[in-house]
Amino acid sequence: MSDTSPAIELRGISKAFGPVQANKDISIRVMPGTIHGIIGENGAGKSTLMSILYGFYKADAGEVFINGRKTEIPDSQAAISAGIGMVFQHFKLVETFTVLENVILGAEEGRLLRPSLARARKVLAELAVEYELNVDPDARIDQIGVGMQQRVEILKALYRQADILILDEPTGVLTPPEADHLFRILDNLRAEGKTIILITHKLREIMDITDTVSVMRRGEMTATVKTAETTPEELAELMVGRKVLLRVDKAPATPGKMVLEVKNLRVRDDQRVERVKGVDLNLRAGEILGIAGVAGNGQSELLEVLGGMRPATGTVTLNGTTLKLEGRGSDGQSRRAAGIAHVPEDRQREGLIMEFHAWENVAFGYHHDPAFCRGPLMVNAALVRDTEAKMEKFDVRPPDPALAAKNFSGGNQQKIVVAREIERNPDLLLVGQPTRGVDIGAIEFIHKQIVALRDQGAAVLLVSVELDEILALSDRIAVMFDGRLMGERLPDQTDERELGLLMAGVSGAAA
């Protein structure tokens, strides 16, 4: 085997799910000892391609060569034997098991557990020293954070002696310091001669760590370039197929009267655990307050309370009127009547009913509007016309009101939700993760709409785990950690590092 044979070579891989061609005649060469990035929008086929390489799906056509040798990968077992390890976007861990049990699962030696566990304990201790991969082997998965869980996934692959490591959107769930740590680990692995494939939609990560980058668009591989010889702008254009504005163009805010005042808000979740622990915040007309934070620090609960989806204690005042936080009059319908619109975090579960037509989804929450009703009956034709108009304005594709919500792409689903909420000209817009799972082109559009609403004088409360988005849109930024706000920053007077520390609960950072 010569030095120049690639660690992985794919030739002519194709894969269709029903009528959807997820991968079209894809060829790629990944050299050993490098970090090779694969970038593309959601639905471009990156994950499908890697799942084929890991034996999770079977390709319709094409060949796989590992270290220059043609290799059949009919199942995950074959991929593992070929030295491939994969860290999925959604971790494949057994939550009720310990770290050690997860590591040996499927790679046990012999029928009894005791010797396998003892050996794994030793190997894990060695790997911890070698790659900065420290994890308590006896901790249960559901008791450690996502950063740790990801390390367990990497350890699983290394324990199976993987030489080729595939990571699918590894930083989506991490704080910036955790992401930095992950990149140090990847650096160490590269230094040891491991080959790494990094799948991401974040241009910055590609520029920071990869040696080579391949771009995918709509199931096809559009380019492979040396990272050092390209720019984020060029990559974005390759991903989307046209020029994209990476920053949001917006004028400085002109805050008006006070719209929202929140005092000592406390929220318990369904397990009666306190998730919001006394939050105070103010929001004026014509400004965007961004709430940054790692998922699970109380931001979701905060949005749900304001949107009328969850009871709470404390005081919330909207345009001088106190809102009820419990019992009758605290539901979503009352909130809408009061002038609050809500783009919920999880559009598929809270924003839309996936089986329903687009026009029905556009009607939700506003179906009592006299404009669309005659007595107790809805006037469907009026709703359909209204939906057609909104679809045109928001460039929803395809512009078919009778199509079920599930048949739109993620970006177009989100446009339907945003159109429904923004077009009501609310005094206060609540937006949770507006661009999660949305392609770059749609992100640009949705961001513009949010800024436009602000410029019309609405107050916007934005919750996002994407720091880039928070920095680009917000007029003020608050960081939420463990149910409390860690203080406010102005976007032009802070940076990712400082926000990252606040997100990790380090409050002393230049307070």
Add this chain to the structure above:
Amino acid sequence: MMDLMTLIPVLDSTIRLSTPLLLACLAGLFSERAGVFDIGLEGKMLMAAFFSAAIASVTGSVWLGLLAGIASSMVLAGLHGLASITFRGNQLISGVAINFLAAGITVLIAQHWFHQGGRTPSLIGAGRFSPIELPLAGPLSGVPVLGPVYSDLLSGHSVLVYIAFLAVPATWWVLYRTRFGLRLRAVGENPAAVDTSGVSVVGMRYAAVAICGLLCGIAGAYLATALQAGFVKDMTAGRGFIALAALIFAKWRPWHAMWACLLFGFLQAVALRYQNIDIGGVVIPVQVMDALPYILTVVILAGFVGKAIPPRAGGEPYVKER
């Protein structure tokens, strides 16, 4: 209060009545720990009860009867596996179907074969499991307290009773000390983790369902060839469902399952022995006593006894996500 001499017979029948519950409960434990819900325990027991009694009656050998019972139960288990694992159907509906199938087909075949109104002839001699005398049971019976406990309570049961109670530590050991057990528990919690580790989810689940069929088969055979002497219509009388309640009560853990089954068995034993209890002039009718185990089942299934968290992937067919 009750003295030892009145307590021992009650506890003795507690053990007898707990045995089928325990076997069925452990059967359910294997299946549900692997993520396959099984409300067809009842049907599998009933099927096994009939075929064990029928074959024992025809051949005169209880061991052949036991084998036939196990085989019939495993056929139904395979059917449940086919519906819920291979074809990814609804596990509850498949279970209900198996219960209906067993209830009907046992009586139908019994009538066709034996013409005794849907029952099998009474089993005699080698057609039944007979009690086993534990060593030294006779000489030790004179020892105070421990003697009667050993010779009257622990000794003198059929071999299936001892198998059932030995199955408890065996199940614990398999689940927590072997590779098979680790994978079995994993497949009920997160089958995708098992799949990506290169282990067949389908294979693991079929193995679990097969063990479930085996244990249900023994439970059914015990009913017809040890506890009773032959098959009668619907003789399981809801024991499969009581075993499910015990399984939830035990939160899917083997030792707890044993205690839960003993509790249900005890209630049944008390109901059998004290038909009309007189408490301070108020007579509790026999129907109330007979209903007690079932009432407790309802109470437990309604979730009054703490929060039982089932295996996370339970009831869901495994489909690779897109």
